[in-house]
Amino acid sequence: MTVRIGVIGTGMIGEEHARRITQQLTGGEIVAVTDVNQEQARAVVDRLGLEAKVYEDGQALIQAADVDAVLVTSWGPTHEEYVLGAIAAGKAVFCEKPLATTAEGCRHIIDAEIEAGRRLVQVGFMRRYDSGYRMMKDAIDGGQLGEALMVHAAHRNPEVPERYVTPMAIHDTLIHELDTFRWLLDDDYQSAQVVFPRKTRHAHDQVADPQIVMLETVKGVRIDVEVFVNCRYGYDIQCDVVGEEGIARLPEPQSLQFRQAGRLSNEILQDWKQRFSEAFDVELQAFIDGVAAGRIEGPSSWDGYAAAIAGDVCVKAQESGAIEAIEMPERPAFYG
Ligand SMILES: NC(=O)c1ccc[n+]([C@@H]2O[C@H](COP(=O)([O-])OP(=O)(O)OC[C@H]3O[C@@H](n4cnc5c(N)ncnc54)[C@H](O)[C@@H]3O)[C@@H](O)[C@H]2O)c1
Numbered sequence: 482m483t484v485r486i487g488v489i490g491t492g493m494i495g496e497e498h499a500r501r502i503t504q505q506l507t508g509g510e511i512v513a514v515t516d517v518n519q520e521q522a523r524a525v526v527d528r529l530g531l532e533a534k535v536y537e538d539g540q541a542l543i544q545a546a547d548v549d550a551v552l553v554t555s556w557g558p559t560h561e562e563y564v565l566g567a568i569a570a571g572k573a574v575f576c577e578k579p580l581a582t583t584a585e586g587c588r589h590i591i592d593a594e595i596e597a598g599r600r601l602v603q604v605g606f607m608r609r610y611d612s613g614y615r616m617m618k619d620a621i622d623g624g625q626l627g628e629a630l631m632v633h634a635a636h637r638n639p640e641v642p643e644r645y646v647t648p649m650a651i652h653d654t655l656i657h658e659l660d661t662f663r664w665l666l667d668d669d670y671q672s673a674q675v676v677f678p679r680k681t682r683h684a685h686d687q688v689a690d691p692q693i694v695m696l697e698t699v700k701g702v703r704i705d706v707e708v709f710v711n712c713r714y715g716y717d718i719q720c721d722v723v724g725e726e727g728i729a730r731l732p733e734p735q736s737l738q739f740r741q742a743g744r745l746s747n748e749i750l751q752d753w754k755q756r757f758s759e760a761f762d763v764e765l766q767a768f769i770d771g772v773a774a775g776r777i778e779g780p781s782s783w784d785g786y787a788a789a790i791a792g793d794v795c796v797k798a799q800e801s802g803a804i805e806a807i808e809m810p811e812r813p814a815f816y817g
C-alpha cells in the first residue's frame with residue numbers, strides 16, 4: 482500500500498520532509514500540499530517535481546478523499562487546529578514539534594484522540610530516532626550506568642532570527658530536551674528553575690541568551706541544560722548522563738578528522754537539517770509504515786502534552802526566577 486500524504490506548511494521543514502518522503506523513503510507519496518503562502522507551496526511542488534494538488538487551506542486538504550495521512554509542518558500556533566481536524570476526519574497525523582504551543586492546546590488533542598478511540602497522532606520528537614540517543618537509552622535501560630543521577634546537556638544554535646523571543650528558548654528549543662529526558666530516563670519532571678548568565682552581545686533585544694534550565698525529576702535526577710541560541714560557532718547538541726557506575730556521552734556526529742596546517746580538527750555541523758538528517762528519515766519511515774499497518778507508535782500526544790506542561794512551567798520560571806513545581810496529571814491507560 483502506498484500511503485498518500487498531504488503536507489500542511491511547505492516552509493523549511495515541510496519541504497525537507499516532502500523531499501525525503503519522495504526521494505529517500507519508501508511507501509509514501511505526497512499527493513497534496515498547502516501553505517498560507519500559496520506561491521511557496523507551488524514552488525515546492527515544482528522544485529521536488531511532485532504530482533501533488535495545491536489546496537487553498539489546511540482543512541480542505543485534510544478532507545480530501547485521496548489523502549490518507551497528514552503532515553503538519555506549519556508554524557507552531559497553527560498545529561492544534563490541524564491536528565484536531567485530522568483526528569476529526571479519522572486520519573493519521575504526523576505533527577512537528579510543538580504539538581501545540583500550550584499544554585491546554587495539547588490537552589484538547591488528547592481528549593479528541595481518546596474520543597476517537599485509537600492512536601492517530603505521532604509527534605515530531607526526532608531525537609528518539611537518533612542513533613546516538615538510542616545507544617544512550619540502551620545503556621541506561623541495560624543498567625550499564627547503574628541508576629542515572631545527573632544529566633549535563635547543551636542545546637546550541639549558531640543564531641536565531643529577530644522574531645525569536647525569550648520564551649521560545651523553551652517552547653521552540655528546549656522542548657526537544659523536555660521530551661528526550663523523559664524518554665531517556667523513563668521519568669517525569671517535578672520542578673524547574675531558569676537562570677540567566679551574562680548576555681551575549683550577539684543576541685538581539687528581545688531574547689535573553691544564554692539561559693540555564695535546571696530540572697529535577699520525580700526519581701531525583703538533576704538535569705542542567707544550557708540553551709544558547711546565538712553561540713555563533715555551529716549547531717551543537719551535547720548530553721552527558723552521569724550514573725552510579727559511569728558516564729555515557731552522546732556521540733559527536735561522524736565527521737572526518739583533519740591533520741592539516743598545524744591543526745587537528747573536525748567539522749562542526751551548522752544546522753538541525755544536517756545534525757538530525759538520519760533521525761528524520763527513521764521517524765518519518767516509522768510514521769509511513771505505521772499508517773500502512775494501521776498502528777501509529779512513537780512519540781504520542783501524551784508525550785507532546787507532558788513536554789508542554791514542563792515547558793509552560795519553565796516559562797513561568799524564566800519570569801519568576803524561582804524554583805517552580807511541575808505537576809503531571811496521571812497518564813490515561815489509553816497511552817500505555
Ligand atoms: N524537529 C525539528 O528539529 C524542527 C526543525 C525545524 C522546524 N521544526 C518545526 O516545524 C515547524 C515549521 O518550522 P519551519 O522551520 O519549517 O518554519 P517555516 O517558517 O520555514 O515554515 C512554516 C510554513 O508554514 C506556513 N504556514 C503558517 N501558517 C500556516 C497555516 N495556517 N496554514 C498553512 N501553512 C501555514 C508558512 O507560510 C511557512 O511556509 C515549526 O513548528 C517548528 O518548530 C522542527
Ligand SMILES: O[C@H]1[C@H](O)[C@@H](O)[C@H](O)[C@@H](O)[C@H]1O
Nearest residue numbers: 636637638653654657710753
Ligand atoms: O525549530 C528549531 C528546531 O527545533 C531545532 O532542532 C532547534 O535546535 C531550534 O532551536 C529550533 O528553533
